[in-house]
Amino acid sequence: MKxxxxxxxxxxxxxYMVDVTDKVQEIKALVDAGKYxxxxxxxxYGKTTTLxxxxxxxxxxxxxxxxxxxxxxxxxxxxxxxFSQAMARIILDLYEFGNLSIPEDTREAFEQLxxxxxxxxxxxxxxxxxxxxxxxxxxxxxxxxxxxxxxTNNQVFLDxxxxxxxxxxxxxxxxxxxxxxxxxxxxxxxxxLRAKIRPSDEHKENSPWNIAADFDVDMSLSVxxxxxxxxxxxxxxxxxxxxxxxxxxxxxxxSGYPFLVSRLCQLIDVHICKVMSQGEAWSRNGMxxxxxxxxxxxxxxxxxxxxxxNSFPELKLSIRSILMEGTRMVWNTxxxxxxxxxxxxxxxxxxxxxxxxxxxxxxxxxxxxxxxxELKNNVFSSEGSLYKNKFIENNKLNMxxxxxxxxxxxxxxxxxxxxxxxxxxxxxxxxxxxxxxINGTGNYYIEAQTRDQTRTDVIVDYLGHQxxxxxxxxxxxxxxxxxxxxxxxxxxxxxxxxxxxxxFNFNQKKIIGVNRVEIGNKILFEGMV
Numbered sequence: 001m002k003x004x005x006x007x008x009x010x011x012x013x014x015x016y017m018v019d020v021t022d023k024v025q026e027i028k029a030l031v032d033a034g035k036y037x038x039x040x041x042x043x044x045y046g047k048t049t050t051l052x053x054x055x056x057x058x059x060x061x062x063x064x065x066x067x068x069x070x071x072x073x074x075x076x077x078x079x080x081x082x083f084s085q086a087m088a089r090i091i092l093d094l095y096e097f098g099n100l101s102i103p104e105d106t107r108e109a110f111e112q113l114x115x116x117x118x119x120x121x122x123x124x125x126x127x128x129x130x131x132x133x134x135x136x137x138x139x140x141x142x143x144x145x146x147x148x149x150x151x152t153n154n155q156v157f158l159d160x161x162x163x164x165x166x167x168x169x170x171x172x173x174x175x176x177x178x179x180x181x182x183x184x185x186x187x188x189x190x191x192x193l194r195a196k197i198r199p200s201d202e203h204k205e206n207s208p209w210n211i212a213a214d215f216d217v218d219m220s221l222s223v224x225x226x227x228x229x230x231x232x233x234x235x236x237x238x239x240x241x242x243x244x245x246x247x248x249x250x251x252x253x254x255s256g257y258p259f260l261v262s263r264l265c266q267l268i269d270v271h272i273c274k275v276m277s278q279g280e281a282w283s284r285n286g287m288x289x290x291x292x293x294x295x296x297x298x299x300x301x302x303x304x305x306x307x308x309x310n311s312f313p314e315l316k317l318s319i320r321s322i323l324m325e326g327t328r329m330v331w332n333t334x335x336x337x338x339x340x341x342x343x344x345x346x347x348x349x350x351x352x353x354x355x356x357x358x359x360x361x362x363x364x365x366x367x368x369x370x371x372x373x374e375l376k377n378n379v380f381s382s383e384g385s386l387y388k389n390k391f392i393e394n395n396k397l398n399m400x401x402x403x404x405x406x407x408x409x410x411x412x413x414x415x416x417x418x419x420x421x422x423x424x425x426x427x428x429x430x431x432x433x434x435x436x437x438i439n440g441t442g443n444y445y446i447e448a449q450t451r452d453q454t455r456t457d458v459i460v461d462y463l464g465h466q467x468x469x470x471x472x473x474x475x476x477x478x479x480x481x482x483x484x485x486x487x488x489x490x491x492x493x494x495x496x497x498x499x500x501x502x503x504f505n506f507n508q509k510k511i512i513g514v515n516r517v518e519i520g521n522k523i524l525f526e527g528m529v
Contacts, residue, residue: 001236004266006259010049016233016265017049018225018258024053026217031058031142031181035213036168039185042345044259044301046219047185048146054183055144062180063139065091065100070147077154081121088114088126106133127163131177140180148186161190162208169211184209189343220256223247229265241282249287255358257345259301264290288461291443295363302364308344309365312337319347320369322354323362323446324427326456329354363445370435373428380429383409385436395463397438399500403469403527404514406433406502410529411512426504426529427456427471438462447490457490466494474505474528488522501526 005015027050030037041047055064067090076086088110094100095107102110109129113121134141143164151157167178184190190209227247234243254260267290272281280286309316315337321327331349333339338354341347348357356362374381383405391402410429431444438444442462460467470487474480480503487499505528514527 002232004262004269006044006262006266008048009052010046010262016229018221018229018261020046020050020053020225023050023217023219024057027054027183028057030213030215031062031183033213034171034180036164036179036182036209036211037184037213037215038190038209039183039215039217039219040187040189040343041219042257042343043187043304045345046221046258049258050219051144051146051183051185058142061139062142063101063137064142064144065094066144066146067091067094068146069150072150074150077151077156080123080156080159081118083156083160084121084123084126085114085116085118088129103133103136106136123159123163127167130179131167134177134179143179143182144185145183146185148184148190149188152186152188152190158208165208165211187343189339219258221251221254221258221261222256223251226250226256226261233265233269237278239278239282241279246282246287249284253287253291253359255348257358257360260294260358260360263294263299267293284461285464288443288464291360291461292440294360295367295443304344305346305361305364306368308341308346309368312341315341318354319356319365323356323366324369359445363443366431366446367435370428370431374432379413380406380409380432381436384433388437391437396465397442397460397462397467399460399467399469400514400525402434402437403500403502403525406430407512407514407527407529409433426473426502430469430471430502431458434458434460457487466496467500468494468496469500469502471502472504474503474507474510480526484517484519484524484526487524488519491522497521498523498525500524502529503527504529 002014002016005011005017010017027039031054039047039051051066055066058064067087072086072090076082091100091102092107092110092114095102106129109132113125113129116125130141148157164179164182167176168182170176171178190212224247227243230241230243230247233239234241250261250264253264264287268281268286271293272286272289276286276289309319318327318329322329331338331352331354333342338347342349345357346361347354349355356365387405391398391405406429434444438460442460444458444460447457447459456471458469458471460469468487468490470483472483483501487501491497491499499522501524503526510528512528514525517524517526
């Protein structure tokens with residue numbers, strides 16, 4: 001029976017996977033048009049799986065030369081001669097151990113190149129063989145190179161790209177034989193290679209890959225695509241799940257990031273189904289548990305996330321401000337750090353504003369930032385942990401009591417609210433207080449649609465129950481009434497009757513504490529610091 005897969009390549013006959021036929025056809029259209037292009041996406045974004053599907057779609061119409069640079073030793077890039085001989089060996093291996101058809105005279109030419117005195121070999125020798133091969137081939141040749149990141153710090157690879165570019169140009173101007181299409185796949189944006197190798201200004205925009213077509217195919221997984229995968233799983237397992245609901249829930253957490261989609265499904269299938277019935281596992285309750293497990297595990301994707309965010313200290317501060325303070329950062333691809341973090345899949349362009357790519361990444365970053373803050377101020381986290389047992393009744397959170405105790409703790413430590421207080425301080429302190437209470441049992445995240453410099457909604461999932469807490473600066477009764485209306489509308493969306501508000505008020509005559517307010521059929525507990 002099939003299983004969910006999060007390592008290496010997904011195989012349709014072995015793994016539950018989203019149908020990417022539409023995406024493959026979009027990419028094939030670029031090949032049909034004779035385009036050279038790069039598929040640069042973050043790690044574990046389904047590039048290799050998509051390329052395998054593309055190769056199957058091209059068979060019969062094209063002769064596909066598919067290479068993987070991950071298996072090439074670094075010393076291959078010592079010079080053009082060693083690189084050319086290595087390419088000859090790889091192509092010969094595709095003939096001998098794969099299913100690549102190569103004419104006999106072309107094979108002999110590659111063999112001769114490989115056996116030649118390395119001092120006498122030039123990269124041009126490699127391309128002369130390729131040109132003759134293309135000229136006599138009945139089918140157009142398509143070159144696919146996966147995992148190009150291992151080559152991107154080498155001048156030899158730039159020379160290789162320059163040869164490909166020369167072939168692309170002369171194919172149309174001088175009718176010189178060249179590849180029908182060249183596809184480079186990896187994390188790195190090849191258009192910026194010159195900047196990596198030669199950092200001087202005069203080389204930054206002079207990439208040898210400036211002939212590449214734009215690649216605009218959305219490789220994230222859609223809600224409908226995820227539903228199709230779950231429908232197939234449901235036919236095999238008969239769990240009784242609502243596949244439409246679960247697909248939307250998975251997408252809300254992942255924004256269609258392929259690894260995260262598959263990992264959540266894998267955790268439910270392999271682990272959650274062992275401690276819950278299948279029906280409950282494939283429900284909101286099971287998803288909450290899977291999200292909790294995912295956020296707490298150590299994996300290569302999260303390691304890459306942390307490494308990349310720490311590589312850009314200034315942008316790390318900006319992202320921290322976006323998450324904690326609700327500040328807006330305008331999207332600007334000329335800003336190198338933004339371009340780099342977009343390339344690594346950490347951020348996305350949301351209506352020309354920088355946003356963290358998905359809710360899972362957001363929460364992982366919140367946990368990182370809160371841990372760093374906890375090292376500097378562990379009073380609130382320790383207070384929350386100390387009173388944890390008092391806040392839980394019948395497997396439910398007593399959120400009113402949490403608000404009351406947080407307000408009392410803040411007042412005891414800091415006294416009256418000071419003008420120097422920033423809104424982010426309140427958000428950080430409340431999350432520091434809340435985190436140890438729900439840690440290990442519940443999840444939390446910040447609602448992106450309501451997070452700005454005036455308002456933040458914290459959504460807590462705890463043992464199947466949801467709690468909505470709005471955090472804001474007090475700006476008067478009128479503004480508070482608008483906030484009450486907004487949170488009531490948001491409670492309707494979540495099918496909840498009780499909500500919570502926490503306001504940080506600078507007025508000297510304020511009444512500190514928590515009040516119960518009824519608005520229509522909703523009950524709000526409004527806390528005031």
